[in-house]
Amino acid sequence: MQPDWSTEVHRELAAAGVRVVGYVPDAGHKRLIELCQADGNMRTVPLTTEEEGIGLAAGAWLGGEKTVLLMQSSGVGNLVNVLGMVKVCRFPLLLIVTMRGEQGEFNPWQVPMGQSTARVLETIGVAVRQAGESQTVAPHVHTALRLAFEANGAEAVLIAQRVIGIKSFQEQANQ
């Protein structure tokens, strides 16, 4: 049986030596957050807003450790100004973003940011990799890890909403 994308991504993060995982929860990240919390080599850091993750990741890198940040697409909108520091200092950055406002979305208020996520990131200098199927998530993360931590790249992997498959309040409540 093919392992789920969360398991594959956790393996990639562990293999790359990621030690700090900052997150603002998203239903789509539930499994990956749990895997990181259960990993004794990773420090998980719940954030009050996604912006905090940029400071966290930059500070950890100054201290010699690798960070990844987990968030949903709406959170990308909270990052814009502080991404200027990532660009001007060439701090390594890896965002793993679960998309909202796409196929199957039930909340129209998620749509504007969801439709703008990739463009916002590219505008401020973050390279975007779109994972449209579950089996492409881990390869994209693998590539992004290399470019972030070996070439001081700013990278985002966007996981399409059809990969996550959350469709209604009722289904979320039952998760």
Add this chain to the structure above:
Amino acid sequence: MKLHRRDVVKELLRDRKDLLVVAGLGSTAWDITAAGDSPLSFPMWGAMGQAAMMGLGLALAQPARRVLVLTGDGEMLMGLGALATIGVQQPANLTVVVIDNERYGETGMQRTHTAWGIDLAAIAAGSKFKHAITATADVAPVRELVYRAAGPNLAAVKVIDEKLSLVLPPHDGVLLKARFRRALLGPKAEPEASTDVLPKER
């Protein structure tokens, strides 16, 4: 309020030894430079609101070293959520010192929220900081927090709202990052290249 900010910062950085320092953008970045630039100081020229989180990341990565965040009241107010996030992580080696002149010093000395009595030490205490104090006359208790007390710690130091000469650190972000990592990590500062080839994009 009798304290002068440059005196406070100079006293806090005296004989700093292994201390790692992050300074928030604006006056505190100039203050640490006036006290003497160091590769192990990271002065921020932007990312307002993120100084405390930079300190948290550094403190988690370097648990054997003490980490000091020096920042202003306006910068701290922009990222108050960081205090809650630090409170969850409980880094014993992190102290945040807010040089509080109750003003936005770089933009025309407009009043910040602390001028209306908003209490940063009380917010830190409510965020489960181990020590959270307001200092108005004596810097010695603040030095004690920075160098000895188990954290996380926060000190709000009330200072005179004086406009001082600019003493600017280097502003090239890549230089500031690289010199800090080299001074702290030595040869490990250079990213190692993997030997396997990049996978095909699917």
